Amino acid sequence: MARRVAVIGAGSSGLTCIKCCLEEGLEPVCFESSDDIGGLWRFKEIPEPERSSTYRSLVTNTSKEMMCFSDLPMPAHFPNFMHNSQLLQYLQLYAAHFNLLQHIHFQTTVLSVKQSPDFACSGQWEVLTEDRDGLKKIHIFDAVLVCTGHYTKPVMPLKDFPGFETFKGEYCHSSEYKDPEPYKGKKVVVVGIGNSGADIAVELSRVAKKTFVSTRQGAWVIRRTSHKGCPFDITAFTRLLDLQGLLLPRRLINWVSERELNQKYDHRLYGLMPKHRLFDQIPVINDDLPACILLGVVVMKPHIQEFQGSTVAFVNGTKEEQIDAVVFCTGYNCSFPFLTASVFTGPGHNLNLYKHIFPPSLEHPTLAIIGLIEPWGPIMPMAEMQARWATQVITGVIRLPSKETETEMKGNMKRFPSPKHGNLLVEYIPYMDELANELGVRPNILRLLLTDPRLGFWVLFGPFTPCQYRLRGPGKWAGARNAILTVWDRVSQPMMTRVVPEPRPSRLPKLLVLSILLVAAIYAEKRHSKLLESPMAALNNWRMYVPAAVLRVLKT
Numbered sequence: 001m002a003r004r005v006a007v008i009g010a011g012s013s014g015l016t017c018i019k020c021c022l023e024e025g026l027e028p029v030c031f032e033s034s035d036d037i038g039g040l041w042r043f044k045e046i047p048e049p050e051r052s053s054t055y056r057s058l059v060t061n062t063s064k065e066m067m068c069f070s071d072l073p074m075p076a077h078f079p080n081f082m083h084n085s086q087l088l089q090y091l092q093l094y095a096a097h098f099n100l101l102q103h104i105h106f107q108t109t110v111l112s113v114k115q116s117p118d119f120a121c122s123g124q125w126e127v128l129t130e131d132r133d134g135l136k137k138i139h140i141f142d143a144v145l146v147c148t149g150h151y152t153k154p155v156m157p158l159k160d161f162p163g164f165e166t167f168k169g170e171y172c173h174s175s176e177y178k179d180p181e182p183y184k185g186k187k188v189v190v191v192g193i194g195n196s197g198a199d200i201a202v203e204l205s206r207v208a209k210k211t212f213v214s215t216r217q218g219a220w221v222i223r224r225t226s227h228k229g230c231p232f233d234i235t236a237f238t239r240l241l242d243l244q245g246l247l248l249p250r251r252l253i254n255w256v257s258e259r260e261l262n263q264k265y266d267h268r269l270y271g272l273m274p275k276h277r278l279f280d281q282i283p284v285i286n287d288d289l290p291a292c293i294l295l296g297v298v299v300m301k302p303h304i305q306e307f308q309g310s311t312v313a314f315v316n317g318t319k320e321e322q323i324d325a326v327v328f329c330t331g332y333n334c335s336f337p338f339l340t341a342s343v344f345t346g347p348g349h350n351l352n353l354y355k356h357i358f359p360p361s362l363e364h365p366t367l368a369i370i371g372l373i374e375p376w377g378p379i380m381p382m383a384e385m386q387a388r389w390a391t392q393v394i395t396g397v398i399r400l401p402s403k404e405t406e407t408e409m410k411g412n413m414k415r416f417p418s419p420k421h422g423n424l425l426v427e428y429i430p431y432m433d434e435l436a437n438e439l440g441v442r443p444n445i446l447r448l449l450l451t452d453p454r455l456g457f458w459v460l461f462g463p464f465t466p467c468q469y470r471l472r473g474p475g476k477w478a479g480a481r482n483a484i485l486t487v488w489d490r491v492s493q494p495m496m497t498r499v500v501p502e503p504r505p506s507r508l509p510k511l512l513v514l515s516i517l518l519v520a521a522i523y524a525e526k527r528h529s530k531l532l533e534s535p536m537a538a539l540n541n542w543r544m545y546v547p548a549a550v551l552r553v554l555k556t
Contacts (some may be wrong), residue, residue, distance in 0.1 A: 026135065081224055109130050231518075343361070375426050441474060
């Protein structure tokens with residue numbers, strides 16, 4: 001009999017966990033509290049408690065080629081940065097393609113997950129659920145995969161703002177924000193400048209009377225486009241650049257990258273300059289925020305000192321009066337109300353997870369948390385890699401070491417000194433390669449360069465797409481090679497809606513060079529005899545007349 005695995009949540013992480021369980025011969029049973037798949041990416045007009053959902057206009061900040069699952073590229077006609085509804089459509093395609101829906105119990109809430117009485121011997125778990133009719137049931141599972149994410153418990157730090165009780169205007173958390181219409185003609189303060197804060201501020205600025213962004217620390221802001229208008233992550237995430245990052249000092253990489261960003265718009269001049277270095281925290285991905293600041297429709301402000309009724313005072317001594325609304329983009333805390341406190345070593349972000357997946361305190365590694373990371377890169381392929389690795393741990397193919405978690409955490413805190421995010425931040429390529437190496441699916445670049453030079457070249461120098469981890473080993477996919485080699489076809493297809501013919505190459509530069517060489521040769525021939533008689537005089541004449549001859553050619 002196959003071992004039964006409970007999968008909690010049917011968002012992007014839950015779906016890939018179901019598939020990975022099936023690949024390893026496990027029997028997945030997924031519990032989803034809503035009536036459909038998609039999790040965070042399902043837009044809902046009315047927010048649900050303990051569940052975050054997207055706002056109406058949300059667009060992905062990683063491109064489709066980088067964020068797809070490794071064995072199902074996004075449809076070629078999808079835009080490179082997708083609206084939330086299109087990403088939900090992709091998840092539906094993924095579920096249908098791999099026949100995952102039959103394993104999901106919708107409108108079923110997990111109330112508790114506890115170790116079974118014989119856990120020391122069996123490693124099993126008791127899972128208490130409640131269905132749509134209010135019927136409660138206890139299930140026994142051999143393993144549990146938690147896929148609820150960390151956007152579940154909004155942080156509303158009202159007590160951190162003296163006098164907030166005197167503010168009589170509207171206020172909400174970004175998890176409750178849906179569209180800008182209720183704020184039309186109003187003066188709005190957005191507190192926080194993460195990705196949601198920047199997006200909401202830009203959107204509000206189009207209808208609000210005035211939009212202010214209050215930030216304690218600032219942020220580095222990166223556009224979605226890079227060289228020649230390509231998606232930024234297509235050019236930023238390559239194995240070659242990752243190798244440079246390993247060889248060069250981190251301080252130097254920060255300095256060079258920050259200098260390049262400030263050449264586009266000076267973060268200090270725009271009031272965006274953060275206290276941290278670029279690669280110490282996740283940057284803000286936004287195309288419009290600098291332009292909105294330049295137009296004056298978004299005004300950057302420091303941390304709020306206090307509220308005085310409808311007046312907001314900031315720590316730099318400035319005040320803004322007649323504020324109508326405040327939107328708190330102050331993030332989330334991790335919340336797993338169905339798990340016992342003994343599973344974790346600390347509250348909130350102080351989660352002690354081996355490889356960001358397994359609680360090391362457990363006697364048997366039969367409970368894993370998937371997707372509880374803040375990656376420097378797309379989260380969906382990383383969650384998929386976590387699921388592939390975790391299911392092999394559950395089946396016993398991979399064995400966990402006994403005492404490595406503390407060393408791993410100290411190393412992470414050294415790379416990412418932020419105390420709040422240090423336990424969650426991971427670097428994309430090194431983390432993927434680390435897990436892939438244990439799985440046996442990491443591509444052997446040297447062998448590829450020798451046996452398939454074209455593919456090896458793309459893997460080393462091209463975009464770091466998830467399909468690289470389907471070239472070999474468990475879960476090998478026959479279509480991986482073609483998917484890697486046709487990346488640029490899928491990148492360009494949604495933009496090539498108006499085909500512009502390539503311009504004919506100009507012959508003028510070649511003719512110009514030939515003319516200059518011809519004039520120089522004729523002049524040298526005429527002066528050859530004089531060069532023999534008076535070398536120094538001929539040399540001086542050469543320096544004087546050749547530039548004049550070149551100028552005459554250019555004028556004609």
